[in-house]
Amino acid sequence: MLRMSIEPTKPTNTASPNIFGSPIATTKPISVFEERKDHPVPRLGVRGSGPYGTNKFYANFFLGNQNSPAYVHPYSLSWSKGQGSTSSWGMAISHTEASQRVYGQTQPETGAAKYFLNPIGIQSLCLSALELGPSTSLTTDNLNSHSANVNLHVDSKAKPLITFPVVQGMGFVTAIYNGGTPVIQTGVFFKTVTRSTKGPQPGITKYTFNLEDGKIWHVYGYSAKGDPLDLTVINNRIAKAGKPFNGIIQVAKDPGNAESIIDAASGAYPVGMIVSGTSSGSKGTYTLTFQKAGFSNVKLLMYALPHHYESFDSTTAKATSTIKLQTTTKGMAKAVVADSWTMIEPNMPISMGFAPWDPTKGPRETLSDSAIKAITPVALKELSQNVDQQSNQDSMYFSGKALAKFAAICYTANNLLKNPKLAQSGLANLKTAFKRFATNKQQFPLYYESAWGGLVSSASYKTGNNGADFGNTFYNDHHFHYGYFIYAAAVIGYLDPSWLTLENVDYINTMVRDISNPSTFDRYFPVSRNFDWYHGHSWAHGLYETLDGKDQESSSEDAMAAYAVKMWGRTIKDANMEARGNLMLSVIARSLNQYYLYTTQNKVQPEKYIGNRVAGILFENKCDHTTYFGANIEYVQGIHMLPLLPSTKFTRPADFVKEEWATYFDKGRADKVEGGWKGILYGNLATVDPKMAWTFFTNKAFDPSWLDGGVSLTWYQAYTAEAFM
Known part of the structure; x- marks a missing residue:
């Protein structure tokens, strides 16, 4: 007879000095995944070898018409493409203030606005060149997890005339001119243009543009050859240079009383960002190191979001300036003058395992005798259900939820109900059902496609429907879909370590690599496809052009994916993976309670909006209190609750839950x-x-239709059984 594990899960021993330093694997995805070299979405203008970030802030530059905005925070950039108020062919720069927000109608139940958004298409300044025109083409290269180069060419055969290194949080928009004649245009109109008599630094020419909307922008030019940026104002819409320019032009908005700090930071600019981190006991740290170009002796000016500066270490906190700029959906950004930031997460949930867990009490791995007596018949009944049938669906999402549901029942039966015999019968059926997926023989098998670099459903390839399985083929929702499989596998492997064969581990590790690859040494998957270490949460939105940027509608399934990675790392004794999962969960908990989940104390999101209690769908440019599948209040709030996990109390604190319940339920x-x-x-x-x-949940009249397809009455009862304790 199989020996079932009944020991509590314990954290894996020491992680590496840099928990992001080692790849999960560097080998080609296992042969069970058919390889495709094509993908329904073309790589428009993408240069260089893959893999490519599909869910990143810069994706609009290679999707659709290539002219929807990229939100770099606090600025947004878009290729004018001959359109808009300037009719420019250059790069339009925009920054919106809180006073420019547009709000939806007031919700009768709460008095909160249904949505808020920021206006799109305001071309405050456009950086262009005289040579650009209707034949202009846009390419991207050097695509990394938090940065990319965007290039404008005179035509598709020419070398880049202007290159824009775009990095999240950049304090300047920097344009590298390669012989183009600079043209600066505006859709807001110049009120005054002033050239400083003395540059802020040797070799730098400075102009100040005072626009008709009352906003002030500083423009800096530097050429290694010593040629000054010599601009002539043609009219209140255009200023241009008299000759071609080889050098950099930088643009920064002045929020007021910031000129000296901005001046001092001119000449240096970021070209990339590297994430590193450590884990020691319950303390986690992560560092964002910005790769720099330009003046090496000048420190970078970068903007931090609220969840960053709330957790800065003392050195980074000292580098934080008084400069603030509004972001679109993340509150006020603060400028930091430093080449790297370090954030501390002091309370990582290292004691959290598969059992119900509380932030103050820790795990609850025993139930009272009366609770065991009440729950055991329910588990017996639910484990007699057909897991193979319930998981055999045409959707990775719904299949994964079914597998996760039965995994939780097996764990509950074994560890909490102390009934390994019952758990073993359920586990045998679960392993049989899981084998369909581990051998990739489900209704729509997964492909490894090398065009972008990732593990995708074959559904859109086979049906032609680009929305099949919530757009999985187009890289939507991968952390949601695969997170459920990773969690289920973590439970199976914990209960039966003999299941952790090379094939099964490789199968799940491939899913982890797809959503959460930590290393550039893995050349088959992009680094951190879903989780955004700048924003502190994931983006679910894949290869679809969108005016409002990337989005995510389920903050709780984001947390589920991080929890699943943590627990899979623990099950396979990968200390770095477990530590990354703990760190991700901690950062998610911090960011969700600023940007997604609102108590009356929330000072980050607009006062008119926080009465909704949740963001609904959080985009880079707007929040909309709805879902993609309906506007019922239980949908809008509930999609941020499911699934119920040991991590739920960590990411959804009691004070928030109390206010939300009183508001709606x-x-x-x-x-x-x-x-x-x-x-x-x-x-x-x-x-x-x-x-x-x-x-x-123990009411005799409980109706099974009140159970979501991804959860069991067994788990709900075990989770709530502390009422007995």
């Missing part, structure tokens, strides 16, 4: 909700009222 309102959403709401309630949740 108390006084019997939750009982009017239908279907699986009702169970989701009551599972979430367990954070603040486990007794009421336990009563709901």
